[in-house]
Amino acid sequence: MRGGPGTAAFFITAGDLRFVYSADLRLHGRHPDSTLDFARRAHDFKPDVLFIEGTRADAENNDNIVAEMELAQRIGAVARSTKAGVYVLFYPRHPERVDSFRAAAASSGRELLLQPANAYIYAQFGGDLTGVSLYSADLEQARPELQAWVAKSGLHLVSPEELHGSEHRFIVDMTYPRMVDFVDIEPAPGGIFLHCNGTPLGPYDPSWNNLMHWLQTFDLEFTFLGSTGHGSRTDILALVKTIAPRVLMPIHSKNPERIGLTTVPRLMPAYGRVYTRADIDAAKRPTDADLQPVAE
DSSP states (O other): OOSSTTBBBBEEEEEEEEEEEOOOOOOSOOOOOHHHHHHHHHHHHSSEEEEEETTTTOOOTTTTSOOEEEGGHHHHHHTTSSSSOOEEOOOOOOHHHHHHHHHHHHHTTOEEOHHHHHHHHHTTTTOOOOEEEEEEETTTGGGGGHHHHHHHHTEEEHHHHTTTTTTGGGGEEEEEGGGHHHHOOOOTTTTEEEEEEEESSSSTTTHHHHHHHHHHHTOEEEEEEOSSOBHHHHHHHHHHHHOOOOEEESOOOSSSGSSOOOOOOOOOOOOOOOOOOHHHHHHHHOOOOGGOOOOO
């Protein structure tokens, strides 16, 4: 089953056993109805085991996150707050995020400037490139297929040198490998760099410190403004309740013990362990105490 671009859930039949793998889930995206539809279809499949993510198991709700639908307004407000450059970093396979950038650019009197490869991906997902320009740095080094697509697109090209002194006209898609272009752009004081869930992802990424170094060197204000692709604990548990599997196994989580219901037997993941039908049949329902955070 297909979820959003780049993610997919699976319904698996193995003999007389049925398994559901959820992939990443959220109810604060633009299409919570699609996630709920998945849960209903998974319920009808009657899985023996549900493998469900619990990345945000420590977050009870979504009070401290920005919903996907709010991003365009938030980014637009940031763009209107500065007369200097606005740079964004995001996942290329997230067309709805580009929709938000386009709306933010329109509301702030700017133009969206996309990396050619990212614009190509956006177009393949049906994105509207009307009024979008392409960032032309090192375009001659791109794959011939991408160069051909750019030529056929007829979109306006803007080089790093042309951005110098005209940053205020754009919201710029600035990928980590292109940070070197700040040398030619020479960002004006007051510029803002928005991290919108792109790579490098965070301090644990080896490239993170280098990203911070580039931004500090060119005096760009770092701001995180994204929307997580993972549901809160409350949302995940609501989906588990709807699906009603025979057995639950929480995965993709640093706190899997927080994902569970006292009404559903649970298997806890253990590295390197092979699970059998006997394990499924022997699974026990967790108690309220089992679902509490582990003391550090």
